[in-house]
Amino acid sequence: MIKIENLKASIDDKDILKGINLDIPAGEVHVIMGRNGSGKSTLANVIAGNETYEVDGGNITMEDTDITEMSIENRALEGIFLCFQYPVAIPGVSMAYFLRSALNAHRKYQGKEEMDALEFLNKAKAILSELGLDDSFLKRSINDGFSGGEKKKSEILQLLTIDPKLAVLDETDSGLDVDALRTVAKGVNKFKNENNSVLIITHYQRLLDYIKPDVVHLMIDGQIVKTGDMSLVEKVEKDGYSWLEK
Amino acid sequence: MVDKNQQVIDKTLDQEYKYGFSTDIEETKFEPGLNEDVIKKLSKIKKEPQWLLDWRLKAFDNWKNMSEPTWAKIKYEPIDYQALSYYAAPKQIKNDSLDDVDPEIIETYNKLGISLNEQKRMQGVAVDAVFDSVSIATTFKKELSKHGIIFCSFSEAVQDHPELVKKYLGSVIPATDNYFAALNSAVFSDGSFVYIPKGVKCPMELSTYFRINATNTGQFERTLIVADEGSHVSYLEGCTAPMRDENQLHAACVELVAHKDSTIKYSTIQNWYSGDKEGKGGIYNFVTKRGICLGDNSKISWTQVETGSAVTWKYPSVIMQGDNSVGEFYSVAVTKNKQQADTGTKMIHIGKNTKSTIITKGISAGEGQNTYRGGVKILKNAENAQNFSQCDSILIGDKCGAHTFPYIDVNNPSAKMEHEATTSSIGEDQLFYCNQRGIKLDDAVSMIVNGFCKEVFEELPMEFAVEAKQLIEVTLENSVG
Numbered sequence: 001m002i003k004i005e006n007l008k009a010s011i012d013d014k015d016i017l018k019g020i021n022l023d024i025p026a027g028e029v030h031v032i033m034g035r036n037g038s039g040k041s042t043l044a045n046v047i048a049g050n051e052t053y054e055v056d057g058g059n060i061t062m063e064d065t066d067i068t069e070m071s072i073e074n075r076a077l078e079g080i081f082l083c084f085q086y087p088v089a090i091p092g093v094s095m096a097y098f099l100r101s102a103l104n105a106h107r108k109y110q111g112k113e114e115m116d117a118l119e120f121l122n123k124a125k126a127i128l129s130e131l132g133l134d135d136s137f138l139k140r141s142i143n144d145g146f147s148g149g150e151k152k153k154s155e156i157l158q159l160l161t162i163d164p165k166l167a168v169l170d171e172t173d174s175g176l177d178v179d180a181l182r183t184v185a186k187g188v189n190k191f192k193n194e195n196n197s198v199l200i201i202t203h204y205q206r207l208l209d210y211i212k213p214d215v216v217h218l219m220i221d222g223q224i225v226k227t228g229d230m231s232l233v234e235k236v237e238k239d240g241y242s243w244l245e246k
Numbered sequence: 247m248v249d250k251n252q253q254v255i256d257k258t259l260d261q262e263y264k265y266g267f268s269t270d271i272e273e274t275k276f277e278p279g280l281n282e283d284v285i286k287k288l289s290k291i292k293k294e295p296q297w298l299l300d301w302r303l304k305a306f307d308n309w310k311n312m313s314e315p316t317w318a319k320i321k322y323e324p325i326d327y328q329a330l331s332y333y334a335a336p337k338q339i340k341n342d343s344l345d346d347v348d349p350e351i352i353e354t355y356n357k358l359g360i361s362l363n364e365q366k367r368m369q370g371v372a373v374d375a376v377f378d379s380v381s382i383a384t385t386f387k388k389e390l391s392k393h394g395i396i397f398c399s400f401s402e403a404v405q406d407h408p409e410l411v412k413k414y415l416g417s418v419i420p421a422t423d424n425y426f427a428a429l430n431s432a433v434f435s436d437g438s439f440v441y442i443p444k445g446v447k448c449p450m451e452l453s454t455y456f457r458i459n460a461t462n463t464g465q466f467e468r469t470l471i472v473a474d475e476g477s478h479v480s481y482l483e484g485c486t487a488p489m490r491d492e493n494q495l496h497a498a499c500v501e502l503v504a505h506k507d508s509t510i511k512y513s514t515i516q517n518w519y520s521g522d523k524e525g526k527g528g529i530y531n532f533v534t535k536r537g538i539c540l541g542d543n544s545k546i547s548w549t550q551v552e553t554g555s556a557v558t559w560k561y562p563s564v565i566m567q568g569d570n571s572v573g574e575f576y577s578v579a580v581t582k583n584k585q586q587a588d589t590g591t592k593m594i595h596i597g598k599n600t601k602s603t604i605i606t607k608g609i610s611a612g613e614g615q616n617t618y619r620g621g622v623k624i625l626k627n628a629e630n631a632q633n634f635s636q637c638d639s640i641l642i643g644d645k646c647g648a649h650t651f652p653y654i655d656v657n658n659p660s661a662k663m664e665h666e667a668t669t670s671s672i673g674e675d676q677l678f679y680c681n682q683r684g685i686k687l688d689d690a691v692s693m694i695v696n697g698f699c700k701e702v703f704e705e706l707p708m709e710f711a712v713e714a715k716q717l718i719e720v721t722l723e724n725s726v727g
Contacts, residue, residue, distance in 0.1 A: 048682050052674070072681035082682050088675045092697025101693070102683035109684065141697065158683065 001026045001197040002047070002080075002166050007058035009046045016042045018222035019058065024166070027194035029211060032201050033233065034219030035241055040201045041085060043219075044170040047199075048082040049075045062166070077109040079165030083155040083172045089143040095154065096138040099124065099161055106162055127160045130190065131183055149180035156187035167191060168199045173207035185210030205237045220244055265517065269354045275463065276333040282306065285432055288333055292401050292435075295408060298415075305421035305431030312425045315559075318588040319617045319649055322530060322557050325495060332433045334463040336377060354457065372397060374438045374454045376467055381436045386450065396441040397452055400468055403439035410441055414472055418501040418538045418565070426497045426532040426559075430466045434499065437467035442477040442508070451707050453482040456498075458518070458529070464495040471501070473508035475541065480511040482710055493521075493556060497532045506541025506568065511549070513706050515714055518554035525584030528556025535562035539571030539597075547574040548591065549705040551714045553721045556585060561619065563592035566600035566628075573602040576702040578714070580721055581614025581646070590620035590651075595631040595661075604635040607699045610646035611722060621653040624661040632662045639669040640698050642691070642722070692719040 002024050009017040016039045024030050034040050046053050047060060049072040059068040067075050090098070104114040115123070125135055131153055143151050152172055159167055172184055188211050192198050200213065208230070216233055218226040218241070225244050226232065235243075276284060285306055289299040314325075336348055354377075372386035374397065381399030390397050396407060403411050421431035438454040458465045473479055496518065502510050512535075521528025531554075537546035548562040564573030575591035593602035608616040616639065624631045639648035650667050672694055680690035696703070696715055703711045 048678075050678055072678060073684050073686055076682050076684040084679065084682075088673065088679045090676055090679070090694055090697055092700035093693050098680075098683070098685075098693070101685055101689065105684035105686070105689075162683070 001028075001063060002199075003061045004047075005058050005061075007043075007046065007060065008056040009042060009053045010056055011042070011053050015056070016053070016222055017046065020222070020224060022217065022224065024197045024199060024215075026165075026197055028214040029192060029198040029200065030215045030217065031208060031213040031233070032199065032217045032219050032224070033203065033236055036203075038219045039222040040219055041170055044082060044085075044168045044199075044201055047075075047168055048072065048080055073105070076164075077106060081159055081162060081164035081167050083152075083159060083167065083169045085170040085172070085174070087143045087146075087151045087155055089141070089146075091141050091144045093142050094139055095142055095157075096121070096124070098142050099138075099158060102158065103161055106164075124157070124161060127157055131157060131160075131187060133157065148175045149177065149183075152176060152180060152184055153187075156184055159191055160187055163191070164196070166197045166199065168201070170201050171203065172200075173202055173204060181207060182210060205233050208233055218244060265519070269350055273334050273336055275335075276331045278329050278331050280327050280330070280332060280433070284332055288433065288435065291333070292404065294404055297412060298404060301416065301421060302432050305428050306433075308422045309425065309428035309432055312422075312428055314425050318559050318619070319615065319651075320557050320559060320586045320588050322586075323493065325493075325530065327429075330495060331463045332466070333435055335435075372450050372452050374399060374452075376436055376438070376454060376456045381438070384438075390448075390450070393446050393449060394443040395446060395448055396439065398439055400434070400437040400439050400470070403470075407439070407441070410472065411439070411470070414470055414501065414503055415468075416501075418503060418536050419499050419534050424534060427499055427534040430468060430497050430499045430534070433464075434466045434468040437469045437498070438471075439469070440471040440479065440481065442471075442473045442479045444474045445476040446474075447477065448479040451480050451482060453484065455484045456496075458494055458496065464497065466496075467498045469498070469500040470503075471510055471512070472503045473505060473510050473544075475505045476507040477505075478509045480513070480707055482513040482515070482707060484515045484517070493528060493530050495530050495532070496555075498534070500533070500535040500562075502535075502537030502546055504537065504539050504541065504544035504546050504571075507543045508541065509545045509547070510537060511547045511707075512537070512562070513710060514548075514550040514552070515710060515717065516550065516552045516554055516558075517717060519556075520554045520583065520585050521556040523583055525556065528585075529554065531555035531558045531560065533558075533560040535560065536565065536592075537563070537573075538565040539568050539573065539600075541571075542568040542597070543570045544568050545572040545574070547572075547576070547705065549576040549702065550578070550589075551702070551706070551717065552577070552579040552587060552589060553717055555587070558585075558587040558589055560589045561591055563594065564602065565594045565596065566602065566631075567596045568600075569597040570599045570601075571597055572600070574705075575602075575604045575606070575620075576705045577606040578609070578699045578702045578718070579606070579616055579618075580609045580611070580718065581616045582611040582721065584613050586615045586617075588617040588619055590618045592621040593623070593633060595622075595624045595628040595633070598627070598629040599631070600628055601632045602634075604633070604637070605701050606637045607702055608637070608639040608648050609642070609695060609698070609718075609722070610639065610648050611642040612646060614646045615649070616647065617649040617651065619651045619653075621655070622663065624656045624658050624663075626657045628658050628661070630660050630662075631658065633664065635663075635665045637665075637667045638698065639667075640695065641669065641671045688719075691722055695722055 004022040007020040100120045217224045374384040419427050504510050518529035546564045566573050573593050579587045581587050606618050610616040618637045622633045
């Protein structure tokens with residue numbers, strides 16, 4: 001699905017990513033763990049094309065298409081979806097309007113017919129009820145006055161509505177209570193299938209109690225230093241990261 | 247990112263003004279210049295009664311001794327009042343039938359999206375079309391007259407309803423009120439007149455569409471709306487002008503009178519030509535708009551969407567004289583290129599339990615300068631008066647400016663005042679968020695700006711809310727990158 005080769009990126013001349021290699025085939029869930037400042041969120045943002053970061057080398061390929069130089073919206077349309085760590089508020093723009101615009105942008109790109117308001121509403125309402133959210137959620141302004149849990153649920157609602165090829169979850173689990181965490185996990189589990197991929201960036205094991213990863217990567221100082229299975233997560237929970245340092 | 251933004255901002259500023267064409271027709275036009283004879287000539291063409299000519303001349307006398315106001319945060323080339331023509335009218339004068347109107351003019355309005363043919367008109371909207379100095383046609387007059395509603399050009403009102411005009415003209419904006427109002431009082435050529443009788447709820451939206459076509463003329467129209475006891479009316483004005491290199495002056499007066507238990511809702515979509523990228527040309531828009539809530543429980547609500555003009559100087563106000571009366575002002579003002587807007591409102595509380603609301607949204611892009619200037623005055627006897635003001639500004643790019651000047655004058659301790667103001671930029675993070683969801687930059691900008699303006703757009707009549715939204719979209723296309 002996505003292949004990252006020797007990716008280097010910096011912000012304000014400070015090197016953050018120092019040669020990342022990552023290959024996530026379709027149907028797999030990968031996890032990246034690492035300390036604060038190791039470059040995990042930078043990686044998520046660079047995959048999404050955030051122009052705050054400078055890409056200094058390497059490339060990102062999405063199903064054989066090189067997207068390294070592609071604009072943010074075109075990457076999104078190619079199938080990359082970022083669940084934001086801090087989703088931003090847009091006052092006065094309703095979730096329904098925003099989400100339908102986003103969905104139809106994708107549909108148009110895929111050569112499908114745009115979805116009308118009623119069809120969209122039915123689709124969105126079905127997803128809302130699975131997430132345990134009220135229909136009135138759609139009438140609220142995007143992330144405006146949302147609680148931490150609502151913001152993350154809103155991201156999952158968008159994920160399930162847009163149904164991309166690759167979901168990148170940037171610390172989606174941080175700051176959630178157990179119930180919200182379960183809802184988020186439920187959403188991600190519903191999303192994943194053998195044709196798409198998930199990249200989870202996290203600090204904690206707790207989300208992984210609900211979503212079983214296929215591959216776990218550990219990141220230190222802008223590089224992936226170890227790749228393995230779930231047992232790595234347990235080791236990190238117990239011993240931290242210092243054992244990985246040279 | 248910043249450089250890219252700037253490129254796209256520059257691109258926007260090259261956008262063509264959709265209504266910039268001019269109509270080539272024969273017009274009767276006065277020689278440039280302003281003196282008593284010009285006013286007498288104008289009054290004679292209009293077959294006006296002596297009292298109106300006297301009123302004009304008195305206003306002119308006053309104007310000569312007044313000076314142009316300088317307190318607004320706007321800069322412009324001095325206006326040479328002697329270089330302007332004070333009357334321009336298509337040769338074919340208005341008649342009862344549309345068949346008599348020059349087809350060129352009908353075509354002009356068609357191009358502007360305003361059909362003067364009643365069958366083709368948007369349902370439920372009557373329109374008075376003002377072309378340069380005269381009213382060309384008023385639709386649905388017969389239909390409205392069944393309800394006793396008078397909707398006609400100002401000139402016709404002077405002929406057919408002189409008693410109403412005499413009673414209310416200048417009753418809200420005295421001829422000596424300010425420099426531009428005095429000038430308008432002396433030389434106004436046409437405009438719209440509305441009278442809604444007691445207890446009548448006007449069954450359709452009324453609107454006036456102003457078009458400046460002729461060169462080197464000023465447009466000085468006058469609108470007077472009177473809502474009698476228990477009546478209700480919603481009125482909308484729209485304006486456009488051709489692209490010309492020289493600045494054109496537009497100095498209008500709008501007076502609203504709301505009697506007991508009546509409501510007047512007045513909406514404006516102002517899209518005069520705003521000048522080019524270098525700030526050349528464009529309309530100087532110096533307008534005095536004021537309404538009085540004369541009776542108890544009356545209400546006046548102003549909503550404006552201002553996207554055009556090189557310079558805007560405009561403060562639609564409400565005098566709340568009746569007890570429990572309500573004044574509202576909702577405004578969206580957009581400035582781009584070198585546009586300057588100094589706009590806001592004045593809310594004057596005289597009666598008891600009077601209540602006013604001010605919600606303004608200023609949007610600045612390019613090198614635009616956007617100023618909110620608002621005054622709230624609570625007089626001594628205005629027990630339990632309430633005001634809520636919210637003034638928000640959004641900046642697009644780093645060469646524009648937003649300024650807020652609220653003036654508050656409270657003379658009664660029972661008053662309740664609330665004022666909120668914010669200034670923000672369209673955030674890179676908001677744009678990134680939208681883009682990440684596959685939404686294009688232009689769509690993201692218009693989405694964010696429309697969201698920002700939502701509270702104001704909600705106040706517009708349905709048909710026009712859509713128009714306003716589209717106007718903002720076109721205006722701000724490519725303004726961020």
